[in-house]
Amino acid sequence: MKKIGVFGACALSRKHIENILKLKDKFELIGFFDPDPILCIECENKFNIKRFASYEDLIHSIDVVDIVSPILPAHDLAELSFKSSKHVFIEKPARYTLEQTKRLMSLSEEANVKVQVGNIERFNPAFLSAFPHMALPMFIEVERISVFDPTQKDFCVIQDLMIHDINIVLKIVPSNVKRITTSGVPIVNGRPDIANVRLEFDNGAVANLTASRIAFKNVQRMRVFQKNRYISIDYGKKTCKVFQLVDKDSSKQAQPFPLNTTFQNKEIQLLEPDIKNSNAIIEELKSFSDSIDNDIEPLTNLADGYRSLTVAMQVINKIEKNVLV
The missing domain is CATH 3.40.50.720 (NAD(P)-binding Rossmann-like Domain)
Structure with a gap:
């Protein structure tokens, strides 16, 4: 104990x-x-x-x-x-x-x-159910929008919200970031409160991330596109849908959508993976405990956090430079 x-x-x-x-x-x-x-x-x-x-x-x-x-x-x-x-x-x-x-x-x-860095979305049951279906994503779109929290006023929206999504994108794209394009606006306290970031990777993958903390409702969604597959995740509602192009009748376990295109004998299947009714905080604490007990690296360790922070700081520097101009 x-x-x-x-x-x-x-x-x-x-x-x-x-x-x-x-x-x-x-x-x-x-x-x-x-x-x-x-x-x-x-x-x-x-x-x-x-x-x-x-x-x-x-x-x-x-x-x-x-x-x-x-x-x-x-x-x-x-x-x-x-x-x-x-x-x-x-x-x-x-x-x-x-x-x-x-x-x-x-x-x-x-x-x-052992050191574990907190990222609750890595343990969100919707993400955990979607992750096994991800294989070489080539386009990712993320929205993370929340109502304003005055206790976070000393930090920009990248540090407050987008850092979670940067971490996840770096987890699922097996390549290095080669180019970053940013746009951000300070609204409340001189630091960016809304931002859009485009990450381009060496392997051709692109991620488009939007974060805002000036809203009347919370939105936390990610869409992942890869060859023959599209994955939709709603972190807030804890839902996941997987659309994939397959041979007709290749599986009876998913709902089919026939295609009237030049593709022969193909159809789109809708998969709705089972989502465990779990508590993300409990899951990340259990994972940390297991890493200590089994002497293995935590799933979200300091090296993982350092890589995410490196990209986040580049994003912040680019946005603040543009704002000053």
């Missing part, structure tokens, strides 16, 4: 606490730390768990550090954790610089500990 502590008492921190308490076969929740006394009282009353007076005391009392809150000095917490040989789960890696991330990679390797 691994002793774990949560760093933060914000809304997302509370979701982590709530789900860690459900994983009693994986973790023992020792307590939490947050400098905000009001949030701490609320958290203590809701979950009946111990509040630690300092993050140093909590780190030294646990095996696994779960850094969630955006207001805490996450980089310093991670450094201290590695120096104390603790495994670390880190939310929002896009808030670090490339130099900070590289240093964390070096320290974690030296300490021989």
